[in-house]
Amino acid sequence: MGAVMHPSGTSEVPRRRWRGRLQLILILLVVVGPMMLATGMYKLQFWVPESRSYHGELIGNGQGRAELGVSTDEARWQLLVSTPGDCDADCQQLVYLARQVQIGLGRDAARASHALAAGQPLSEAYQARLAREYPQLQRYALELAQYSRAAGSLKGAQLWIVDPHGNLVLRYDARVKGKDLLNDLRHLLKLSNIG
CATH class of the missing domain: 1.20.890 (cAMP-dependent Protein Kinase, Chain A)
Incomplete structure (x- = not known):
């Protein structure tokens, strides 16, 4: 045709x-x-967009808790306080804040934990205080060589939000406001299907 x-x-x-x-x-x-x-x-x-909805520093490089020098298999969201030295006043404030934020989650509190990773042994007085006032606080040794590579020029105590897969999500220094931290974690838990 x-x-x-x-x-x-x-x-x-x-x-x-x-x-x-x-x-x-x-x-x-x-x-x-x-x-x-x-x-x-x-x-x-x-x-x-120039605006953002979170208050901490976003860690978007795929860095995990292990690269930070912390060994654990925690499978929940975690508020991890890290300090290369002894737990000074800023570190102690962040430990307190991490616990308060976890409590502030209300019915979602079981989806998160709080922890402290220190590069040096804690004083006996502070260890006794942690055992008495923070019975659920997980404690880890911090591998200083790895921490210094991962943290770079960061000085002093830091608070990290870690997802259930061990990925670092957000970082805060000692100046963070508890309400901002709580709002960020609530937002992450709302968006997350894991942990």
């Missing part, structure tokens, strides 16, 4: 092919276009 000729002398088959190719291109643009746009926005950092 040959091509159908219209009175105007044009062929219907080439027109259908052209229309089919145009439809295929449009479908590909609809499917692949948004992915290409999102990749470009991420790589080139354009049209990225």
